[in-house]
Amino acid sequence: MSKLxxxxxxxxxxxxxxGRPRFNTFMKYxxxxxxxxxxxxxxxxxxxxxxxxxxxxxxxxKNLTVKEAWINTLVGIExxxxxxxxxxxxxxxxxxxxx
Numbered sequence: 244m245s246k247l248x249x250x251x252x253x254x255x256x257x258x259x260x261x262g263r264p265r266f267n268t269f270m271k272y273x274x275x276x277x278x279x280x281x282x283x284x285x286x287x288x289x290x291x292x293x294x295x296x297x298x299x300x301x302x303x304x305k306n307l308t309v310k311e312a313w314i315n316t317l318v319g320i321e322x323x324x325x326x327x328x329x330x331x332x333x334x335x336x337x338x339x340x341x342x
Contacts, residue, residue: 280288298304307315331337 304312
């Protein structure tokens, strides 16, 4: 047991040394991807929603490739799952509301 306790600082140092490049890569992408939208992004968001609605009305979704349709489906599932995670965080319980 004392050998294990003596190795903890060495193992912790190796963990930090191995994890630092991955953490730096994560932070590089997190600074770009996890930023909330700025007021300058709002016109692009409105235009994207407009294209989505007009594409649904015109039937351009019928011209998607299988790969594009699959990616869109996965993105929709991801948004739905994050909605449910937000609901669970908001109500502080996994099942139901306290009525």
